[in-house]
Amino acid sequence: MKTSPPLWFEPAPWIDGVWRTADRCGGESVTVRNPATGEAIATVGRADAETVTAAIEGADRAGRGWRAIPAAARGEILKATAAALLARRDEFARLLTAEQGKPYLQAAGEVDYAASFFQWFGEEARRVHGRIVPHPEAGREFLVEQRAAGVAGLITPWNFPLAQGAKKVAAALAAGCTAVWKPAEATPLVALALAPILAEAGLPAGVLQIVPGKGSVVGPVLAADPRVRVLSLTGSTATGSGLMAAAAPGIKRLSLELGGNAPFIILPDADLGFVTDQLVRLKMFVSGQVCVTANRIFVHADHEAELIERLATRIAGLKVGNGLADGVDAGPLIHAAASRDVQRRVEEAVATGARIVAENRSYESIPGLARENFSPPTVVADVRDSMRLASEEIFGPVIPLLSYRTLSEAVERANATPYGLAAYVYGKDLGRLRGVASALEAGIVGVNEWRPLKAEIPFGGVKQSGIGAEGGEEGIREFLETRVISIPKPGVEA
Numbered sequence: 338m339k340t341s342p343p344l345w346f347e348p349a350p351w352i353d354g355v356w357r358t359a360d361r362c363g364g365e366s367v368t369v370r371n372p373a374t375g376e377a378i379a380t381v382g383r384a385d386a387e388t389v390t391a392a393i394e395g396a397d398r399a400g401r402g403w404r405a406i407p408a409a410a411r412g413e414i415l416k417a418t419a420a421a422l423l424a425r426r427d428e429f430a431r432l433l434t435a436e437q438g439k440p441y442l443q444a445a446g447e448v449d450y451a452a453s454f455f456q457w458f459g460e461e462a463r464r465v466h467g468r469i470v471p472h473p474e475a476g477r478e479f480l481v482e483q484r485a486a487g488v489a490g491l492i493t494p495w496n497f498p499l500a501q502g503a504k505k506v507a508a509a510l511a512a513g514c515t516a517v518w519k520p521a522e523a524t525p526l527v528a529l530a531l532a533p534i535l536a537e538a539g540l541p542a543g544v545l546q547i548v549p550g551k552g553s554v555v556g557p558v559l560a561a562d563p564r565v566r567v568l569s570l571t572g573s574t575a576t577g578s579g580l581m582a583a584a585a586p587g588i589k590r591l592s593l594e595l596g597g598n599a600p601f602i603i604l605p606d607a608d609l610g611f612v613t614d615q616l617v618r619l620k621m622f623v624s625g626q627v628c629v630t631a632n633r634i635f636v637h638a639d640h641e642a643e644l645i646e647r648l649a650t651r652i653a654g655l656k657v658g659n660g661l662a663d664g665v666d667a668g669p670l671i672h673a674a675a676s677r678d679v680q681r682r683v684e685e686a687v688a689t690g691a692r693i694v695a696e697n698r699s700y701e702s703i704p705g706l707a708r709e710n711f712s713p714p715t716v717v718a719d720v721r722d723s724m725r726l727a728s729e730e731i732f733g734p735v736i737p738l739l740s741y742r743t744l745s746e747a748v749e750r751a752n753a754t755p756y757g758l759a760a761y762v763y764g765k766d767l768g769r770l771r772g773v774a775s776a777l778e779a780g781i782v783g784v785n786e787w788r789p790l791k792a793e794i795p796f797g798g799v800k801q802s803g804i805g806a807e808g809g810e811e812g813i814r815e816f817l818e819t820r821v822i823s824i825p826k827p828g829v830e831a
């Protein structure tokens with residue numbers, strides 16, 4: 338069994354390079370608990386509205402100095418952060434598991450993933466450039482510039498508390514923005530843990546402010562302050578819609594990564610052994626609390642029985658427990674309310690005709706676990722499109738099976754959702770895989786691949802799953818503004 342590491346930072350807002358301990362940030366605090374055991378890890382000071390405003394002021398002040406640093410040198414600070422994160426991979430992973438609940442190996446993978454964004458945007462920083470465009474009139478020219486937008490407000494969720502922050506922080510800073518980052522209420526520690534790492538890498542004070550706090554307190558301040566020019570949120574579609582409305586009076590730029598309802602289509606020629614392995618890995622990843630996880634599994638009616646049999650065997654063999662224990666495949670959900678919500682969805686589906694065909698409650702016999710926070714890995718068959726288990730994001734380790742007869746029917750049903758974040762297609766015939774992938778309305782499609790997200794590519798949803806992109810060449814553009822100067826062309830004669 339691994340242990341939660343001693344904290345190397347103060348559990349308080351980080352503003353202008355200084356920890357604002359509880360008496361200087363409104364006095365409110367919240368206790369962060371390990372969801373696997375219920376044990377308290379730390380009591381964190383929450384930023385009140387005044388503290389958030391002070392953070393915005395400081396970020397605004399720091400902007401000029403930050404933009405004066407050459408882009409390549411700014412990039413070096415981000416790359417040094419990537420290296421420092423990897424050097425402290427184990428400490429970050431243990432803290433992440435203690436705070437979030439995911440198994441240690443998944444947490445270590447998240448540290449690598451977070452570092453990849455600091456590395457990528459550290460490299461991209463020096464590639465931001467404008468262009469000179471010919472003017473239709475003689476003797477003039479246009480200078481098209483890419484300029485940092487200003488202060489960015491970054492709001493992140495609890496499922497990938499380090500990586501979601503890294504994606505936004507690295508892109509914003511690479512663009513030359515300064516930023517105020519509000520991590521999720523349940524998982525502020527791993528965000529604060531990054532502050533000394535960034536400072537050691539050379540980040541000047543005030544360039545990144547970290548303000549743990551309530552969404553309903555911090556969000557409106559970020560949305561209303563005219564100095565904040567970009568808001569980037571990863572969260573639920575309801576929160577995104579609310580933030581958009583709050584940002585409307587100030588005409589702020591928005592980058593939103595919101596909810597999903599990913600279809601996972603198994604073509605009739607797919608290798609069901611491979612599919613079972615990939616599907617279980619995908620659904621056990623952060624116990625299904627992932628916006629891109631598979632939410633609706635479409636399987637051909639002729640292959641459903643075999644798939645159920647294979648899934649039942651795999652589910653029975655999973656080790657569910659404390660993520661800090663060795664060999665655990667799935668940890669707890671973030672809290673008991675999340676677990677009750679998943680349970681209700683399964684019960685509703687069963688009450689209206691679905692069947693539970695596999696379930697793993699092995700954690701119930703492990704002493705010392707906060708059992709109410711866990712949700713059993715479950716396979717549910719005979720799920721219909723109208724059930725909430727299929728029409729809404731589940732956010733738990735549940736595999737709902739929906740059977741289909743023809744491929745066109747499966748694609749049509751897969752697209753019949755207001756969401757469009759991720760989709761998966763499994764099979765052998767590359768032409769057909771490509772055809773189905775192209776027909777799916779989703780920001781990213783994994784073909785025979787359960788985790789296609791990487792720093793090198795833009796990730797963002799279509800339909801109600803979001804606006805904009807993270808990663809790739811596109812990610813940095815969320816924080817840049819295009820401006821034009823129309824200017825006389827200089828000649829040799831004075």
Ligand code: ADP
Nearest residue numbers: 493494520521522551552553556571572573576
């Ligand atoms: P999840 O369901 O993943 O918790 P949420 O959308 O509730 O998604 O939370 C994502 C982030 O949005 C969290 O940091 C949360 O505190 C924040 N948040 C919640 N309400 C608001 C709000 N009104 N304005 C801005 N951010 C908010």
